[in-house]
Amino acid sequence: MHELAENIAKQDIRALAKAITMVENDHPEKLSLLQDIFSLRNNAHFIGITGAPGAGKSSLVNRLIHHVRSQGWTIAVIAVDPTSPFSGGALLGDRIRMNQHFTDPGVFIRSMATRGSLGGLARATKDTLRICDAFGFDIVLVETVGVGQSELDIMKVADTTALVLTPNSGDVLQVFKAGIMEIADLFVINKADLPGVEKLRILLRDFIMMTNKERFVPPIITTVSTENKGIDDLWKQMENHKTYLAETNQGKEQRIRKLELEVKELIREEIWRDVDTYLTDSPVFLEQVDKPDADPYQLARNWYKDWKQEVMENGRK
Numbered sequence: 286m287h288e289l290a291e292n293i294a295k296q297d298i299r300a301l302a303k304a305i306t307m308v309e310n311d312h313p314e315k316l317s318l319l320q321d322i323f324s325l326r327n328n329a330h331f332i333g334i335t336g337a338p339g340a341g342k343s344s345l346v347n348r349l350i351h352h353v354r355s356q357g358w359t360i361a362v363i364a365v366d367p368t369s370p371f372s373g374g375a376l377l378g379d380r381i382r383m384n385q386h387f388t389d390p391g392v393f394i395r396s397m398a399t400r401g402s403l404g405g406l407a408r409a410t411k412d413t414l415r416i417c418d419a420f421g422f423d424i425v426l427v428e429t430v431g432v433g434q435s436e437l438d439i440m441k442v443a444d445t446t447a448l449v450l451t452p453n454s455g456d457v458l459q460v461f462k463a464g465i466m467e468i469a470d471l472f473v474i475n476k477a478d479l480p481g482v483e484k485l486r487i488l489l490r491d492f493i494m495m496t497n498k499e500r501f502v503p504p505i506i507t508t509v510s511t512e513n514k515g516i517d518d519l520w521k522q523m524e525n526h527k528t529y530l531a532e533t534n535q536g537k538e539q540r541i542r543k544l545e546l547e548v549k550e551l552i553r554e555e556i557w558r559d560v561d562t563y564l565t566d567s568p569v570f571l572e573q574v575d576k577p578d579a580d581p582y583q584l585a586r587n588w589y590k591d592w593k594q595e596v597m598e599n600g601r602k
């Protein structure tokens with residue numbers, strides 16, 4: 286077993302932070318470490334909180350941390366930082382608000398900082414959930430930044446996904462487009478102190494009525510995170526969804542589907558790594574590109590054929 290994994294099993298917080306850095310940096314030992322980490326899994330409740338920037342996700346998470354701690358649960362929170370330099374202010378705000386939990390060993394807060402592609406960020410976030418689970422947190426929660434493709438990808442790993450919307454914001458349209466409405470297990474109307482709550486509730490109710498009746502019916506929860514209102518209901522509904530997953534076929538199917546998706550993703554990642562190495566040190570390819578009549582389609586096909594050949598020969602070795 287990898288030394289870091291051994292120390293994570295002993296609840297060494299420094300090993301936890303180190304392992305997360307390793308997945309963020311795509312360290313060569315990453316996959317073998319993650320395999321050991323996976324063998325230590327405790328089946329924490331994975332919760333995803335998504336919604337447009339400014340919807341109140343961080344404020345809600347902050348309240349939730351207090352709430353679940355008061356019930357004796359431990360919690361890890363992963364905040365997905367965007368790579369964009371424009372959001373520095375907002376993130377600083379998040380950190381300051383969450384700092385009050387720093388002295389509590391039952392709370393672990395980490396923001397992800399991956400400079401690479403959004404796909405890389407999603408992957409690293411999912412691996413981080415697993416690491417926090419191996420450490421033994423009862424709840425592992427991810428807060429996304431916005432409502433795009435990468436968010437959708439991250440949410441695929443969550444057991445329970447809560448979508449945070451606000452009245453009169455027009456967020457719903459954006460969320461619809463990204464396909465996030467469909468994956469929400471809970472709808473949260475935050476900022477319920479503002480006008481337009483009923484209108485949004487009706488819209489959500491109509492949406493829920495149109496969706497598959499066989500599956501879990503998403504509840505609509507109203508919150509005012511600035512006033513700590515609706516947090517216990519939100520938590521109750523999250524626990525309720527977890528129970529539903531544990532007791533029904535949908536939970537089982539969801540687990541299988543997620544595992545399948547993940548295996549495919551890992552295979553793609555492995556192949557990509559392989560291809561990337563070959564692309565980097567393939568001098569013949571470079572010579573060909575340099576010719577004036579270079580046909581990109583033909584070159585790509587030739588290259589692919591060579592690569593496959595190489596892979597097969599390597600396999601025989």
Ligand SMILES: Nc1nc2c(ncn2[C@@H]2O[C@H](COP(=O)(O)OP(=O)(O)O)[C@@H](O)[C@H]2O)c(=O)[nH]1
Nearest residue numbers: 338339340341342343344475476477509510511
């Ligand atoms: N009026 C009102 N403002 C809120 C509420 N919840 C959060 N806010 C404010 O909305 C802003 C964005 O909140 P934040 O939690 O950072 O949103 P995030 O970007 O989704 O994480 C902050 O100024 C919060 O104080 C609420 O329930 N009512």
Ligand SMILES: [Mg+2]
Nearest residue numbers: 342343379428
């Ligand atoms: Mg936030």
